[in-house]
Amino acid sequence: MAILGEKEYFKGIGDIPFEGKDSDNPLAYKFYNPDQMVAGKTMREHFKFAMAYWHTLCGTGGDPFGPGTRSFPWMASTDPLQAAKDKADAAFEFITKMGFDYFCFHDFDLVEEADTLSESEKRVEQIVEYLKEKMAASGVKLLWGTANLFSHPRYMNGAGSNPNFDVVARAGAQLKIALDATLALNGENYVFWGGREGYMSLLNTRMQMEQDNIGRLMRMARDYARGQGFHGTFFIEPKPMEPMKHQYDFDAATSINFIREQGLEADFKLNIEVNHATLAQHTFQHELQVAANAGMLGSIDANRGDYQNGWDTDQFPNNVLETAEALLVFLKAGGLQGGGINFDAKTRRNSTDLEDIFIAHIGGADTFARALLVADAVMQNAQYNHLLDQRYASFSSGKGADFVSEKLQLTDLYDYSKTVGEPKQISGKQELFENILNQHL
Ligand code: XLS
Ligand code: NI
Ligand code: NI
Numbered sequence: 536m537a538i539l540g541e542k543e544y545f546k547g548i549g550d551i552p553f554e555g556k557d558s559d560n561p562l563a564y565k566f567y568n569p570d571q572m573v574a575g576k577t578m579r580e581h582f583k584f585a586m587a588y589w590h591t592l593c594g595t596g597g598d599p600f601g602p603g604t605r606s607f608p609w610m611a612s613t614d615p616l617q618a619a620k621d622k623a624d625a626a627f628e629f630i631t632k633m634g635f636d637y638f639c640f641h642d643f644d645l646v647e648e649a650d651t652l653s654e655s656e657k658r659v660e661q662i663v664e665y666l667k668e669k670m671a672a673s674g675v676k677l678l679w680g681t682a683n684l685f686s687h688p689r690y691m692n693g694a695g696s697n698p699n700f701d702v703v704a705r706a707g708a709q710l711k712i713a714l715d716a717t718l719a720l721n722g723e724n725y726v727f728w729g730g731r732e733g734y735m736s737l738l739n740t741r742m743q744m745e746q747d748n749i750g751r752l753m754r755m756a757r758d759y760a761r762g763q764g765f766h767g768t769f770f771i772e773p774k775p776m777e778p779m780k781h782q783y784d785f786d787a788a789t790s791i792n793f794i795r796e797q798g799l800e801a802d803f804k805l806n807i808e809v810n811h812a813t814l815a816q817h818t819f820q821h822e823l824q825v826a827a828n829a830g831m832l833g834s835i836d837a838n839r840g841d842y843q844n845g846w847d848t849d850q851f852p853n854n855v856l857e858t859a860e861a862l863l864v865f866l867k868a869g870g871l872q873g874g875g876i877n878f879d880a881k882t883r884r885n886s887t888d889l890e891d892i893f894i895a896h897i898g899g900a901d902t903f904a905r906a907l908l909v910a911d912a913v914m915q916n917a918q919y920n921h922l923l924d925q926r927y928a929s930f931s932s933g934k935g936a937d938f939v940s941e942k943l944q945l946t947d948l949y950d951y952s953k954t955v956g957e958p959k960q961i962s963g964k965q966e967l968f969e970n971i972l973n974q975h976l
Pocket of ligand 2: 728772808836879
């Protein structure tokens with residue numbers, strides 16, 4: 536049910552209904568049917584869809600070649616706190632009309648940063664009180680909070696990785712305030728996206744020291760939050776580049792190594808973003824699988840890139856085939872550990888109608904819902920399961936099984952190989968696997 540503030544921002548748009556795939560209503564779900572059961576859970580439970588405060592309410596469409604193209608009605612007030620309240624009203628109207636249950640924010644998405652740390656803190660505390668009321672009235676929850684430690688010029692050389700201790704300390708202070716806000720709002724998780732934690736040139740960089748300092752900051756954050764009674768999970772969000780040339784959380788494998796090296800594995804998991812995976816020259820499903828293998832598949836930032844260019848375009852997901860392959864990994868892993876699906880995506884600069892924001896999120900939710908149905912069907916497909924089992928059958932019995940249970944030595948492989956001769960050629964059947972996935976679309 537829509538929760539409105541003093542005024543309605545998205546006039547003429549009501550609660551988004553599920554109307555099924557034959558509907559021609561642009562403001563209805565075609566596949567996302569929140570209460571529909573799939574693989575033992577409702578779609579709502581599988582996904583925990585979240586609105587990203589920054590793209591949806593703060594992004595006016597500016598790019599390096601020109602200013603924003605949208606003037607959002609909730610940005611009219613020149614009083615920062617009033618503007619923040621108006622933005623919160625718009626946020627909750629949007630989330631509740633979409634039928635989503637969650638949102639995510641950076642500290643200064645909520646309210647404009649002030650000139651001093653103390654004044655900024657006061658502003659955050661005030662808007663948090665307001666958000667508490669909106670959350671109580673709507674039942675909407677906080678999937679995760681984070682601190683923006685990359686936009687302000689003071690962080691141009693990094694936050695936790697900054698060569699100047701005063702900046703590292705300032706990042707810590709801001710982190711504390713963002714954690715306090717997340718805790719006050721019962722946030723289920725807290726995210727670290729590296730932002731400017733990386734480098735442009737090794738000539739002026741002590742990499743090990745910078746990485747260890749980030750680890751120190753994260754352990755402090757963990758200890759502080761746990762001390763305040765936070766039971767949620769911390770996520771690192773890998774990204775290989777942009778804004779820096781080399782970012783320390785390059786991809787899932789790199790971040791898992793960092794988590795283990797810094798002794799954070801009991802409290803930290805990963806938030807995998809689609810477009811960051813492709814920037815690292817991986818597929819999204821690859822990153823999900825690497826995270827799942829480590830027991831660290833925590834959360835997802837849903838979006839997509841553009842295969843013809845190499846930056847973080849943050850477009851809304853619309854590729855059902857690729858998303859289905861990813862959700863096959865997701866289902867096999869038993870879903871996400873603590874997190875959800877946050878639409879870290881923005882409408883294009885020339886999509887200037889307010890309804891475009893709804894249409895974009897509907898498309899994203901429908902893509903995931905449709906892909907979930909496909910992935911579930913493939914998972915239950917006997918031919919698919921048989922083919923996969925067959926491919927690894929040699930490890931289920933005989934010497935192969937002995938190898939897996941570590942009963943063999945290198946000389947056993949030598950002796951065995953001499954008796955069997957040249958291994959038989961066995962097809963990988965990739966096209967057949969691909970055809971089975973296609974068949975379920
Ligand atoms: C930027 C990141 C950012 C994080 C939150 O590329 O995706 O939006 O999700 O800081
Ligand atoms: Ni993200
Ligand atoms: Ni991103």
